[in-house]
């Protein structure tokens with residue numbers, strides 16, 4: 299099943315000041331909910347990806363995925379980075395990165411050129 303690391307750890311994936319979408323998306327349907335969420339955090343997602351997905355590997359590592367991965371694949375990839383690889387991303391960061399990545403191709407991002 300797809301879920302956030304924070305869910306697994308029993309943390310509440312919402313900050314007091316966080317966007318309302320976090321509250322709506324609580325629980326097991328989190329990723330499903332994300333998939334249907336509006337791209338309110340698209341701009342933030344670019345920053346998250348640029349700064350937090352480049353710590354362990356080059357961003358070019360994402361390029362192939364941008365053309366191949368669907369929503370489910372990206373959800374699984376981000377969850378794996380956090381749960382298995384140790385990426386430090388808050389649930390909000392994960393949501394923002396997800397909403398950004400599912401809308402990009404290798405041609406639309408600067409780091410694949």
Ligand code: HEC
Nearest residue numbers: 350351353354355359360363375376379383384385386395
């Ligand atoms: C803590 C280190 C770390 C961070 C931070 C990190 N990754 Fe990774 N990533 C890895 C490692 C290790 C691999 C190779 C093993 C694997 O694929 O799981 C990898 C491989 C990948 C791959 C290639 C494999 C595939 O599934 O296509 C993609 C895409 C990827 N990462 C995306 C991301 C994204 C998106 C982020 C930010 C949300 C991110 N990574 C942040 C460690 C990290």
